[in-house]
Each structure stands twice: as C-alpha cells, then as structure tokens.
Amino acid sequence: MTRVLLVEDERAIADTVLYALEKGRYQSDWCATGEAALEALARRPAELIVLDVGLPDCNGFDLLRRIRELTEVPVIFLTAWSDEVDRIIGLELGGDDYVTKPFSPRELVARIGAVLRRSSAAPKSPSDALSGSFVVDDERLEVFFGGEPLQLSLYEYRVLTLLIGRPGKVFSREEILQRAWEDPGMITDRTIDAHIKAIRRKIKEVDPAADPIRTVRGVGYALKPEGASG
Incomplete structure (x- = not known):
C-alpha cells in the first residue's frame, strides 16, 4: 500500500x-x-x-x-x-x-x-537511451551523467530527457513547458529557466567543467551535439 x-x-x-x-x-x-x-x-x-x-x-x-x-x-x-x-x-x-x-x-x-x-509514468523517451555522457533509465526515472546518477526532481528529469532525446534541436521555452508539464497555465518562463539552472548545477556537481546545455537567447535551450553523440 x-x-x-x-x-x-x-x-x-x-x-x-x-x-x-x-x-x-x-x-x-x-x-x-x-x-x-x-x-x-x-x-x-x-x-x-x-x-x-x-x-x-x-x-x-x-x-x-x-x-x-x-x-x-x-x-x-x-x-x-x-x-x-x-x-x-x-x-x-x-x-x-x-x-x-x-x-x-x-x-x-x-x-x-x-x-x-x-x-x-515513464516519459516519452527511449528506454536506457544513450546520449553522449548521458544515460537515461526511463523505468527508474533516472539520468546518469559520466556514470553518476543526477539527483533530479520529476520535472527536471522531464526537461533534461526532452533535450537528450533531440540533441542539437533548440526547444523553445513554450515547447518545453507544453511537453514537460501537465498544467502549463501555471508555469512561467522563469520556472523553465530555474529548472535548467538546477539541472546545470547538478551536472557540474559530477563534472565541474561540463556544460552540455546551450542557451539560445530569446528562444530556449538545446543539448550541445558534441555532448550528445552515440
């Protein structure tokens, strides 16, 4: 129970x-x-x-x-x-x-x-998907970076796996909001930025030199292709 x-x-x-x-x-x-x-x-x-x-x-x-x-x-x-x-x-x-x-x-x-x-519920991402230094275990809702688990909240997990699933693609804040949240009307751009900031911080806790997420000013975010091959 x-x-x-x-x-x-x-x-x-x-x-x-x-x-x-x-x-x-x-x-x-x-x-x-x-x-x-x-x-x-x-x-x-x-x-x-x-x-x-x-x-x-x-x-x-x-x-x-x-x-x-x-x-x-x-x-x-x-x-x-x-x-x-x-x-x-x-x-x-x-x-x-x-x-x-x-x-x-x-x-x-x-x-x-x-x-x-x-x-x-597992998000729509490939099971045990590989993306460069990232490994996604969608059964356990975990993302590993450099072999280490990232301690992500549910929505941080959804945002990051969205980026991992399409390396190089720039996702607008609106697109991230619509695909990662069930009630987008309650969320603002500031919320998206705060989640990205938290994800970056947790990645740097594993590798301080790592910076795999690219900010496209005025648009949104993307996973850098060079950090997402394989």
Missing part, C-alpha cells in the same frame, strides 16, 4: 486529511514539525509527501530543500497562502502540486493519486 507522509501542524486539518487518506486506501504517517518529518523519512520512506508551508519550526520551502537531500519523491504543498508568487516558488523548488486552504479532502486525495500516476 502506498505510504503518504503528512507534515501539518494543525491537528484538526491533519485528522481530516488522515481520515481521507485512509478512505482512499493510503497508508499514512503524520508529523507536526519539519524536524519530525526529516526523522520520519530517515526511518521509513514515503511515496509522496503532503507538506504544509507554514510549520512552527521552519518554512515549508526551506524544508523541501532538506527533504531533497534525502529523497526525490513527489511533494504537494498545503498552505493558507494563496499568493501566486508563493505558488511559483514552491513549484520552482521542485514541488509537484500546490493546494490552498480551505480545501476539499477528497480533492486532495484525488490530486495525490494524479501526482503519483504522473511520477510513475
């Missing part, structure tokens, strides 16, 4: 969500603080995390950065903040969905199911 970790400090909301998760046939763990969540993840992994932004001991956005050091499982933000900037920040950090309070518990469970289906 799929395990969901709920990180929410308001007991009444937590009880409502936990009941809805039980009805949806999910196993669940509940933590009221960020530190407790990190300890819970270290003890027992979860397949998805529902994360409140306003926790008593930390900001949910900051907590996600620490969570990403442990796991790349999907994260749904749960928050009373409805500002668009906050939503964009959450998505840029690697969040997979953003639910604003007050919300329907049934809708939240439906969104959990949708995110889990997306995360388990």
